[in-house]
Amino acid sequence: MAVLGKIRALGPVALISVIGLALFAFVFSTGTGTVTDVFKGDEFNQSRVAVVNGIEMDRADFMQKVDNLEKQNRGSSSSIQAMNSIWNSELKKLVLQSEYQKIGIQIEREMMRDFLKTNLLAFQDFQDSNGEFDESKLNQFISNLKEISPETMELQGSLVNYESWNNFEENIGAIGLEEMYYRLVDAGINTALFEGEEDYFNSNDVVDFKYVKIPFTKVLDNDIKVSKSEVTDYINQNENNYSSDPSRDLIFVRFEENPSGLDKSEAKSSLNSLLEDREEYDPNSQKNITYKGFKNIKNNEEFLNINSAIKFFDAYIFKSSLSPSFAENIYNLNKGEVYGPYNENGFVKATKLIDSKFIADSAKVRHILIPYMGSFRSGPDVTKSKEQAKKTADSVSNVLKSNRGKFNSLLSLSTDQVSNENDGIIEFAYIDGFAPEFRDFSFEKRVGSIDVVETDFGFHVIEILSQGKKQKAVKVGNLAVKVEPSERTRDSVYNITSKFEIAVNEENFREYSKENNIKINPVNNIGELDENIPMLGQQRSIVRWAYDETTDKGDIKRFSLQKGGYVIAMLTSINDNGMMSYDKSSITALPKVKNQKKAQKIIQSIKSTTLDEIATQNNVEVQTALSVNINNPVISGVGNEPAVVGYAMGVNKDITSAAIIGNSGVFYIYVTDRRKASSLANYQNMINIISSTRSSNVRNKAYNALKEKAEIEDFRGTFY
Secondary structure (H helix, E strand, O other): OHHHHHHHHOOHHHHHHHHHHHHHHHHHHHOOOOOOOOOOOOOOOOOEEEEEOOEEEEHHHHHHHHHHHHHHHOOOOOHHHHHHHHHHHHHHHHHHHHHHHHHOOOOOHHHHHHHHHHHHOOOHHHEOOOOOEOHHHHHHHHHHHHHHOOOOEEEOOEEEOHHHHHHHHHHHHHHHHHHHHHHHHHHOOOOOHHHHHHHHHHHHOEEEEEEEEEEHHHOOHHHOOOOHHHHHHHHHHOHHHOEOOOEEEEEEEEEOOOOOHHHHHHHHHHHHHHHOOEEEEEOOOOEEEEEOOOOOOOOHHHHHHHHOOOOOOOOOEEHHHOOOOOHHHHHOOOOOOEEEEEEEOOEEEEEEEEEEEEEEOEEEEEEEEEOOOOOOOOOOOOOOOHHHHHHHHHHHHHHHHHOHHHHHHHHHHOOOHHHHOOOOEEEEEOOOOOOHHHHHHHHHOOOOOEEEEEEOOEEEEEEEEEEOOEEEEEEEEEEEEEOOOOHHHHHHHHHHHHHHHHHOOOOOHHHHHHHOOOOOEEEEEEOOOOOEEOOOEEOHHHHHHHHOOOOOOOOEEEEEOOOOOEEEEEEEEEEOOOEOOHHHHHHHHHHHHHHHHHHHHHHHHOOOOOHHHHHHHOOOOOEEEEEEEOOEOEEOOOEEOHHHHHHHHHOOOOOEOOOEEOOOEEEEEEEEEEEOOOOOOOOHHHHHHHHHHHHHHHHHHHHHHHHHHOOEEEOHHHHO
16 A cells, blocks of 8 residues: 555656556567457458447457457466456446547647656666667657568567557557546545534434334244235335346256266276286287286386376375375385275276385475576576586585585576575475476485586586485375276267257256256356356356347257266346346345335334333333444444434434334334534544545546446447
8 A cells, every 4th residue: 555655646647657567568468460250251240349438349459459368368368258358448448538528638749758758767778878768769769660560679578560559659648548537537526514524423423222122023924915016116116226237047957978887897997907917919929928017017107108097207205195095005005016996086096106215304405506508497698508507517516515605605606596595595395396306316315415416407506404304205106097988978978968858848847857856057147248157167158049139038958068968058037128037136125025014013013102111012122222323323232223323313312212114123212312522623634534535436436437327339249
């Protein structure tokens, strides 16, 4: 928050600078590649993704930005996630653009130059000999870009062409306009004196009262009747609470392609055949040749890499790294013994103990890394050949063996900047992901050993400072056969699915599923651009089908799952009118209507006029609420009850109130004391607090209000 405060204090230009530096990397890293348009020939004759307040959002430009973002994310997000990200930013631009047009604000040339200068101050390409920003260099750079377009030039390690530069300027301008607009909105938000005064008294005027609460639960549900029309009337009267975006509901059944018992048995047989020696007739020698099985083979690595679904892992592991269910059996094997077959994580396995030894569980070392040209992660400044790097490492090692105290003075030769910050020291566990050569030296040599060790990163001069407690570690080989559904099983699942699909319709879908013990999964409130279906994951094809113009309520369709198996779905609800369906609305509306009826029944039953009599009649106690105020209308032990507290602030003292319908029951109160706060000479502190709160929310609230009122025609569902 302190950093944000400093940024705000610098003003709009500096704020734009901070955002712009991030924008520069983003805009130029996304490139300007073309989008592969799956709708060649403009099948839908639709050049727009949306129309926002009469301004069109260009489809080609939108899809290119989505494509660029997907490439930038390198598969870390789905196409729908990328699309929604671009949609949010582009929608915001157009919503605000329509406002800019109404009030006539725009970025002039000189203002744009100031924004660019602020964003590019640190770029050496635009600095003079004194390190000051040189606008003529910026102008020349832009001119050169334009002249060689569409070729690129390098800037801050990124390749830039004239089009991407224009995109950068466009984004900087958009940020500038947005900042100007929100400052105008913020400047127009004032807090009146009476608001500060009112807030002060609402927080400091307090009331004490006694009360009786008769909870709604005193009346049983069976004692009241609520009609559907009454619930509908309540929903219509409170339509803001029951409005919704267009959505779809469906139910589905899933037929998974899981391995059958026979599949598992066959996998186990395959494993057993690999465990034992076997004889095969060799027609060339006309003799039987014996092939060693896993139990007797000596070259375990070669055997496993050829025959096992889990390749050989040439390292020692501790007991804690073995599966808890089988660790004891495997850990206590003798060298060469095999445990199994056993089932684990979709495999049938047999494990051989190849070797065991005692190894420290952790090590503390310090090292100096000497890389060479071509070594892993070596920078462009590395010029040593492999031979030269080895010679340097050997020299460093010899110096340290003679005088270990010189280690820190030689640390400048190391390119491992992370460990350099800790005097070259690294502490790590044996199971951590270090290079095998580095790990083996650190754990297998004695404490105090110094030597040169080569890894893919270069040559390390390593000194072992200490080692942790030694414990038994084992090297194992896992012979594994993956248990998968056979073609026979897949055919069976397909036949069962087809039979279900033929048998069901809108009327009998649920009943037929129940009769055949097939689980029905309901899914509600699916948005048009959703891609995930609960329990199924990414299933964009199901969502598109649910929103297709030709799909009606009660329609049924089969879908193939990417990882095997099938889903048969039925569309159960189409919600396009902006209001939730009665079934959904009634979930919350029905209890509200019931409570209203219960309140009337409770009120009609009250014949007494004092709290004590009312409490006795209803078998409840008279309770006390102290120092309650309007701004925090919470009654201790009851909860938030604004209607009750508001009534208490205005009712006369020393009389029993009329019935008050609260959130949790019917209340009767008796005010015992009311204390009004003393007036202040100045309410500026309250005004400042209100203004600060409003100002901090002005951006989100202003934009959300504009978006809510905007006329938005969204065509994304046509393309995604």
